Amino acid sequence: MSAQEDRELGQWLHDVLDVEQVELNYFRGIATPQGKGRSFGGQVVGQALMSAIRTVGEERPVHSLHAYFMRPGDATQPVLYQVERDRDGRSFATRRVIAVQGGKPILNLAASFHQAEPGLHHQSQMPDVPMPEDLKNEEELGAERAGDLPPLFLEWLNTPRPVEMRPIELRPPFQRGAREASQSMWMRVRGNLGDEPAMHRAALAYTSDFGLLGTCVLPFGKAFSDTDMQFASLDHAVWFHDDFRMDEWLLYTMDSTWAGGARGFNRGQIFTRDGRLVASTAQEGLVRNVGFKG
Template identity: 65%
Template sequence: MSTANRAPAGDDHNRAPAGDDQLTPILDVERVEDNFFLGIATPEGRGRSFGGQVIAQALAAAVRTVDADRPPHSLHAYFMRPGDATKPVLYRIERDRDGGSFATRRVVAIQHGQPILNMAASFHVEEAGLHHQSDMPDVPGPDGLRNEQELAEAFEDKVPRAYRNFLKMKRPIEVRPCEERPPYFDTGPMERQAVWIRTRTAMPDDTLLHRVALAYASDLGLLGASLTRHGISFATRDMMIASLDHAIWLHGDFRMDEWLLYDMDSTWTGGARGFCRGRIFTREGRLVANVAQEGLIRQTTPKES
């Protein structure tokens, strides 16, 4: 869990940590015992862990226990405690089932002797079948759009300094919003938000690795869709904002080092929680993933100065 009204120092589930541009080492896990794997700490990390990294490492650990011909097609995760970005994470795998075409795994992420995340993941052999998909929204392509760092510079007078400094840090995922607005700043209500994402450097030709990388990137700003409906943002004061859960459905192969469109909206907020959905398309319009997340969006009492 995380609060978005603090300085963005790698302590928010919806922001990627600073560090090496290379994403692959962050996603790798080391086998330390049967069904136990260790994921590295956040490079140059501090504060709370980025939720996408914990989800991705948990999926990477589960992938290591399943035959390669069964790629992951879905996962459902719950954040239980804030992670410590300065420490590695231990992942314990339960091999629940290996059937004729499906396999299921449960993963517990552990730090300081306590679980910080529970995740269930399902794997499926590739099969032929019926096909349909929703259409990709009509948005500008990535070419010519400015990324978050460039937008922060362009709107320097409207973006808080802490967020400008955060956006200047090296991060493994480049984000280009389709609508040019000041990043992480209140600029009026929006029905939906769409961004183009890809890794900053090329990745190996490993289809499973690219699925794990998408799990990492899928937590980038999704909860913000429930905020922008109300004309507020992660920079809004007197808000407690935290990811509570995260679910992904993967529909086919893709490359994370090529542009993907992440289209996000929020269908409901209430009771200090917000529900958000995301669809991820290739540049050619193929739907490769659906994402869902609920988060805490609690209005807090302003502190007296």
């Protein structure tokens, strides 16, 4: 992909996340450009977070969000976000956001903001993995294995996306077979997102939905493109620990501690390439095997 195409895709994501204020405490997120079908959950979370951020001063960056998906969204239509200003304290602020489409709520989100201050510090150590320059991205892997991949997955790979992902391990459908419920990948937004920290945090919320839910079905060799599987995010949480740029390489490590009852639970950690842990994630989702009889 050319540098010009990267810049255009980076601007695409910036425009998607840069919600428009339409009234006090009301914001509108644009429809997915050239979108179709069901909305990508990360986009709704990212727009909801940006709506909340727009009601809080820059001196208190967001440090956590918790979102529940209630209905599938329509990628071809804009979304209205209503923000409730629950609390503005001396150090912390809290916001609630309802995402509405077609007169019905599709997501609710709670976010907390904290004024930066010094404190005790420790963190998990980043795993020893190959650097992104030594890996192929998903589009390159798809071109190499096109004859073995499902058409639906190939179509998704060939659709221009603002986020580049370079997996450490090959997951289904690139490579089938049961494996441990963990995976890692390098990720970055293509192009340049600008210097507003809030935009980078919203972009991380957007990107953190990629791949996370699929971690819990790795022991079964399953993938989103499998026709006998039904996937849907139920809730999603992100904790922001430190500053970062989403247009620079970040390592996303994921694992799943449990799956059962047609649901799966997943966790993630996000590191900068110099080893700083800048965010943690968690998600539970529907992972229904349509043909499973028990």
